[in-house]
Amino acid sequence: MKVANKVNFSDVEAADYLQVSVHTLRKWRHLGRGPRYVKFGGAIREGRGQSGRVLYRVADLVAFLEANIVCTNDQPSTPDLP
Numbered sequence: 517m518k519v520a521n522k523v524n525f526s527d528v529e530a531a532d533y534l535q536v537s538v539h540t541l542r543k544w545r546h547l548g549r550g551p552r553y554v555k556f557g558g559a560i561r562e563g564r565g566q567s568g569r570v571l572y573r574v575a576d577l578v579a580f581l582e583a584n585i586v587c588t589n590d591q592p593s594t595p596d597l598p
Contacts, residue, residue, distance in 0.1 A: 522574055524554070530572035534581070545570070551580035 522529075530551070531538045544550025553576070557568040 524571040524573055525577065527570055527572070530577055533574075533577055552576040 525533060527541055528538055530553075531541045534541070534551070541550060545553065551572060554571045554573065555568050
């Protein structure tokens, strides 16, 4: 997948980029978790919420990954100051 020229990803492309299933990505959206996304268009469906197209900005996917870095004791999150 060429990321350099892409600005937006579909949910399938975003799931591939994050190395999670599309189901996981959709579940995160439903639960209000996961990376930020853009949703537009669609109509409200009774009992199913609002349908519409969902896109993920590459910058938001990178930010999500960065925000979820876990530092170990061997790799402190901030350098020791003198």
